[in-house]
Amino acid sequence: MDTLNAVDTSSWIVIPLYNEETVIGEVVKELRAQFKYVVCIDDGSADNSATIAEEAGAIVIKHPINLGQGAALQTGIEYALQNKECEYIVTFDADGQHQLIDAQNMLSLAREKKLGMVFGSRFLDSRTKPGFAKKIILKTAVWVSNLMSPIKLTDAHNGLRVLSRQAAENLDLKQDRMAHASEIVVQLGKTQLPWAEYPVEVLYTEYSKSKGQPIINAVNILVELIVK
Template identity: 55%
Template sequence: MTSTDGQQSPPPAPVVPLTDAWLVIPLFNEAQVVRGVIEEARRVFPLVVAVDDGSRDDSAAQAAAGGAVVVRHPLNLGQGAALQTGITYVLERTDANFVVTFDADGQHSVADAAAMVQAARDEDLAFVLGSRFLQGPSPVGWLKRLVLKTAAVAASHTTGMHLTDAHNGLRVIRRDAAARLDLRQNRMAHASEIIRQLGATGLPWREFPVHIAYTDYSKGKGQSLWNSINILVDLLFS
């Protein structure tokens, strides 16, 4: 590469794989995109466990083709159960220092996840929670924004943690904090449950600004009006 003054620019720094962190990716009927998501993630996070939560398509085969270890639920148990299965796998089968929860639909940024792991190391944090609202408005619809803000206020009230985004699936959790999780809620309620359980540890944490890619695919899978209603129902009755 040549700069405008004719001098050679230095080559980009090589990507250093993060081998002390495992990605945990829950998936349900994500065959269309999950292989690409995993292949991209493994450039930085070579260690990935994908938990296929009773998919009716070939999600498991696509995840394996992308290079992930695949654990399968014979029935659809919900995202909370899939996350717990993946976290338990990492704790029992590896000596990783960090668990990174990461969505299968391509919404999350690998660069954000890597920066969150670095923040956890540098600041000695037990968990780092992604927030789409720390850097100003996020490109979500008004109803979704209202529901997410309400969820954050409710979670802040029940946990004593000041949160701006309680339903962001991108999280970095240090091993000692991950060992104290016991997720039993499904649907959207697991997101509030994981916040409550992490907050109860009393360990140091912070939110971290992240970017969410709202593709047509991800909107169709998880950002619909029905999804917002599910979050609201779980807030009222969990």
């Protein structure tokens, strides 16, 4: 953005949304203060997530049934690309674990260096505390992803990413569940666009821990990578 504190009108935030009514309102409100376009793809939520997100200022697209995070991202990316003024797409989690300042800094880096994509990494500094078991599993997932792609990352399964329009146009996600994160890296690697990682802090809150996400999601990642 050229003007300090101006609302970004050329970057679209894409948020896969599934049963996050407790936190999604604050997530959207914070993002909408800095970004004109925040798109939530409600992936068959059984709660009031969609209504709360819309009331907070998000554009809400609904999947009638739960199709998975990969499918939700693909829907959101395709929707954003319909707007000709969309220059960048930021993928952002709905559960409050990502931070606005990291997204803004990653966008600034992409613009300054003319990068095709910037990947957030919780492992480039020591701020994030994932726990020993989750860290081991995620590091294993990184190793598997790096075998499949010329893009060698330290954190392949971080949902905070910045994609240029050119990069996003090359995505055609088929893996609908957690393995989509590795699929994204593989597909983006084929574009040969310049890229970078950026250190981000992932906040493991009491809310996210109460949902049982840290270990279960990490195990799912490994199972899906091995099976598919």
